[in-house]
Amino acid sequence: MTATTISKAPESSPGRAGRLRHAVADAWVLTGWELLHWRRNPGAVLGAVAFPLIMAVMFGFVFGSAMNVPGGGDYREFLMPGMFGQTMAMGVVTTVSVMAISATRGLTDRYRSMPMSALGPVAGRACADMVSSAIELTLMMACGLLIGWRVHNGPGPALAAAGLLLLLRFSLIWVGVWLGLRLSPEAATTAWMPMFPLTMLASTFVSPAQLPAPLRVIAEWNPLSATVTACRELFGNPGSPGGSWPAAHALELALAWPLLITAIFLPLAVRRYRRLDR
Amino acid sequence: MSHFDSLESFNPHTKERSVRSFAIEAEGLRKRYGDTHALAGFDLAVREGTVCGLLGPNGAGKTTAVRVLTTLLRADGGLARVAGFDVAREAASVRRRIGLAGQHPTVDDVLTGRENLVRWARLYRLGPRDARRRADELLERFGLVEAAAKRAKHYSGGMRRRLDLAAALILAPGVLFLDEPTTGLDPRSRSEVWSAVRDLVAGGTTVLLTTQYLEEADRLAHQIAVLDHGRVIADDTPDRLKARLGGARIEVVLSEGADLAAAGSVVARVSSGPAETDAAARRITAPVRDAAEAIAETARALREHGVAAEELAARRPTLDEVFLTLTGRPAVPDGPPDGPPDAPDAPPGTAGRARSGRPGNDGRDVTASADGGAAA
Known part of the structure; x- marks a missing residue:
């Protein structure tokens, strides 16, 4: 009963195409594993969106009446794209802590002692995070509709906006993997502390034009601002650009920033993983 | 070499x-x-x-x-x-x-035992059917068939x-x-x-x-x-x-007020090497060649001298004693031990194990403190 089904592992080392196929296969198994978690524990997904929803309700209804939307319009309509963007950006905290915990609990070691693709675990993390972010975003949008947020430009631009939001999340995954492989789990759990203010120093809750000068520059050039502003345009939500160059080119920047972040951090993350044996 | x-x-x-x-x-x-x-x-x-x-x-x-x-x-x-x-x-x-x-x-606590193994088998690139079959083989081999459908957190x-x-x-x-x-x-x-x-x-x-x-x-x-x-x-x-380390050891713990010096000379006669005395704990430890023999002899001699012992036991050398013998210094871990198991069960071959005095004080005496506290 022992060695009946196990003579499958190929000996010769696969070529480039074979390695890619292995990486995809490993990532597929790991993503399925993660999805099974959510099926068993749907509360975890709800937990992930609970905080941004509370924020949305607090800002939308508590502070909303005192908020000025640049160019006029409903604050809650202005706010929701900001909340979507913040949720995507804060997702990096999940990536960081999962990577850090996997490393200390021996999971990463287990993977690395196996004849798995060197990219498999990292790619699996990325796929799983993308799927979970897509679910979170869908839930957030549904809740947005309930509290008065609307899509004015039809489904095409709305889908494009969702794509931009997920693109930002995708680029930040690599920042998260890279950091998660460098930080202890204790340090990883504090990753939200610098992230949270960074997501506020953007066009998330207010227009950068309303901020004092030094903060305004940071907020205007914040990659999150580009994504959020571009989404407002695509959804047809209020919050017209304050005339600054980054605000006027939000759509271009919403593509350029994530691509730049990915171009820098994806190689760093993969390199870091490959050098865990140093 | x-x-x-x-x-x-x-x-x-x-x-x-x-x-x-x-x-x-x-x-x-x-x-x-x-x-x-x-x-x-x-x-x-x-x-x-x-x-x-x-x-x-x-x-x-x-x-x-x-x-x-x-x-x-x-x-x-x-x-x-x-x-x-x-x-x-x-x-x-x-x-x-x-x-x-x-x-x-x-x-993975959230998954059942079987699901855990199937996932790992898939990561070893077994096909879905082979993965399930291999998981079942292993569950049987490790006596986990009954628990296979239970979540691992249980x-x-x-x-x-x-x-x-x-x-x-x-x-x-x-x-x-x-x-x-x-x-x-x-x-x-x-x-x-x-x-x-x-x-x-x-x-x-x-x-x-x-x-x-x-x-x-x-x-x-x-x-x-x-x-x-x-x-x-x-x-x-x-x-x-x-054999290099001097084989088994005996350990005597005296009752309160018993004559430590007298007990020391009794133990010295049966031991095959220098005895260690911990006066505060009223404990004497010594390497012996034949544990059963030494225990019997010690018990007899202690009674003869009227020395009351609380415990008398044979045990293996601890890691600390191994280190002391091999390096001439105690094992000093860099950090605290990662959760030492409590009271290991008696090793085989420590045949002689007698006890006088208080019964029912079980567990601690045989392989006294696996974390090495005894020799510290």
Whole structure:
């Protein structure tokens, strides 16, 4: 009963195409594993969106009446794209802590002692995070509709906006993997502390034009601002650009920033993983 | 002493370039972290189908050695072959032939035991059907069939370790690495894991296990390598190693107010080496040749001298005593031990075990304090 089904592992080392196929296969198994978690524990997904929803309700209804939307319009309509963007950006905290915990609990070691693709675990993390972010975003949008947020430009631009939001999340995954492989789990759990203010120093809750000068520059050039502003345009939500160059080119920047972040951090993350044996 | 020279000539006609005699060979492995030499010329050779116990306190380099041998860590210098392949240059071939169960079981609590194994089998690239079949084979082999459909969070510590062990055996590896496989387990779970390891070895698997407990190495291993500061300072069969260390020890704990000096001279007559006296604990420890004989003689002589003893027991040397004998200094771990198991059960062969005085004080006396507190 022992060695009946196990003579499958190929000996010769696969070529480039074979390695890619292995990486995809490993990532597929790991993503399925993660999805099974959510099926068993749907509360975890709800937990992930609970905080941004509370924020949305607090800002939308508590502070909303005192908020000025640049160019006029409903604050809650202005706010929701900001909340979507913040949720995507804060997702990096999940990536960081999962990577850090996997490393200390021996999971990463287990993977690395196996004849798995060197990219498999990292790619699996990325796929799983993308799927979970897509679910979170869908839930957030549904809740947005309930509290008065609307899509004015039809489904095409709305889908494009969702794509931009997920693109930002995708680029930040690599920042998260890279950091998660460098930080202890204790340090990883504090990753939200610098992230949270960074997501506020953007066009998330207010227009950068309303901020004092030094903060305004940071907020205007914040990659999150580009994504959020571009989404407002695509959804047809209020919050017209304050005339600054980054605000006027939000759509271009919403593509350029994530691509730049990915171009820098994806190689760093993969390199870091490959050098865990140093 | 080069293992490699003798090995290459072992069987020139062998098809696999591996040499069939040693499953693990390491020579002069070095690894440095800053100023710490985690491995400082680590040599080891483990024959196929045997168990080697790598024994040492925390910080001796056990885990680093396992990490190098399992391709997780690149050594700064030296050579290592596992299953005949160079761990540095042929890591992929090594990984196909080894299994690793680390200090922390990689069991997913949310999944059932069976689902856990199927996932691991899929990551070893078995097809869905083969993965399920292999999972069932392993569940049966590790006595987990009844618990297969239960979520792993309901498993006992021993069941989790066995599930983790099963996951490391998906591809039926020829060489299995176990890093402190029973640390933190209760005695019953520990013997479950031990018997699982014994079954594997009976099937021809080579096992390298690290442990802080001499008793564990003694029970499972054909060969014990004692590690200190990244170097193997003793490498022998358990019996020969114990003979070198003076075999068994007896331990006498006197009742309050009993004559310590009189007891000391009684023990000195039966012991085969210098006795240690801990006046505060009223405890005398001494190496003896024949534990049963020594116990009987001590009990008789103590009664004759009217010295009341609370406990009189034979036990194996602790890791601390091993270190004291081998290095002339106690084992000083770099950090606190990672959850030493409580009161291990009595090792076999410590035949003589008598007790006078208070009955019912069970557990602690036989392998007194596996964490080495007794000798401190």
